[in-house]
Amino acid sequence: MKYLLMIYDNPETRELFFSNEGKSLMAEMEALMNELRESGELVSTEALADPPNTRTVRAQNGVPVVTDGPLAEAKEHFGGYLVVDCESIERATEIAVRWPSARFCPLEVRPIMDTGATDG
């Protein structure tokens, strides 16, 4: 079963992780990623650029409206993700708990819809 681990950040955690003091946290993150790669559980992972680099798109009455941002700093924002393929939501949760940023901001563990179905 595949799970999306949604990693939330806030402006302070972002700064911390990319700063010199954040090096050990980054190393910890690398180590965990390697562990998941080696166990064959990691499907993919990406970090997102900061929110000001975002474009927001809406279609209002069939008219596309594209805006930059959100430019205002939100308390928490979606900062990156991991897709893992593992035995259970318990295992996925265990991975999320060990993700270093969980000490500062929450992670969400969401099952990814699969296409298998039983007929019985």
Added chain:
Amino acid sequence: MTSQPEVEHLLRELAPQVLGSLARQHDRFDACEDAVQEALLAAATRWPAEGVPEHPRTWLIAVARRRLIDEVRNERARRRREETVARLEASDRSSVPGPEEDRPPEHDDTLTLLFLCCHPALTPTSQIALALRAVGGLTTAQIAHAFLVPEATMAQRISRAKQTIRAGGISFEMPPEARRADRMRVVLHVLYLIFNEGYTATSGPHLQRTELADEAIRITRLVHRLVPSNGEVAGLLALMLLTNARRAARTAPDGSLVLLADQDRGLWDRAAIDNGVALIACTLARGSLGPYQLQAAIAAVHAEARRAEDTDWREIVALYELLERIAPSPVFTLNRAVAVAMVRGPKAGLELLATMDGDDRLARHHYLEAVRARLLDMAGDAPAARHAYRLAARRATSLPERRYLESRAARLGSPGPAPQSARSAPASRAAPRG
């Protein structure tokens, strides 16, 4: 000239025999497995063009053994392991099978190989991957496609499995008699998981996914031939045959899911059903009993009913009771609730469901609500049924199941006299009016 599918079929049949032959003589299972994969690849490229050699098994063993020698030689350069190479080279000269030996060995190593691939030290995902490669003869890319993960992820699972085998000093031999039943349970579970992955597939690279079901059947048949007296092996094979017989009927032309009760039984594969029914009847007649055999027996009762309304639900209730006694599972209880409802009416089924409301194992699962919805629907309580279908739909983590549950809810009509505009708006924006 031999066609590609013919070659592939032959290679997959020979794969475990070739690997068994190598692994029996050399204690480096991981290196043997790599060597055999390389030999299979070489054959897959050369045979369709050049034709299949007269003695394909001998050819594969010889090529794989050369690769293994090269590999160990390279390693020797690094680690100075003269002794191993000398031993390998001696065995290469003395024990390359002659042409007359190019028939399946008397002692089939397939089972030993399966026990090794399904060693309890490995995780289930690794067991599955390794079994499909070592016993099924599939390539890493094929397995990755079938399981919808990147090839690198699958390669990692296989190499991790082989590392574990190597690090744990796990040898290529039959497990001791006393542990064999336990180990066989793991093997059967792995085969069951492979089958399910293929059978439940409704999209994705369809061919590769459904091929998993065929592959699971092929390997289980092999195991059944090796241990014909094992009732659970026969039971699992029968269960797979009877379930797979429904494959053509389980999806509508638009790809949506069709449940057992609504399937066009004319689409069922009668030959596979006859095969499965005969197999399970013969096994049960020997007085053997086990979870796979009972599930096969239940599948047989369904398969033998020409119309859904001809189903012998009393028999199914009795079989589920037996099954729950020897292998308790909330899913079996839910299935029994449906059968009970068919025999004694929906109220009796709902009462049984009420006893499961506090069950943690079902708390987040959609199945309890889906069954409740079905029984409420049977009882004629449309609003409650619709509510339960919607609840189940929200909990489902499978797209076809979610669509199915939504369609059942929709069939029961719209909820109350809410204005049309509010009903068609997304739920989050539908403000109560009036």
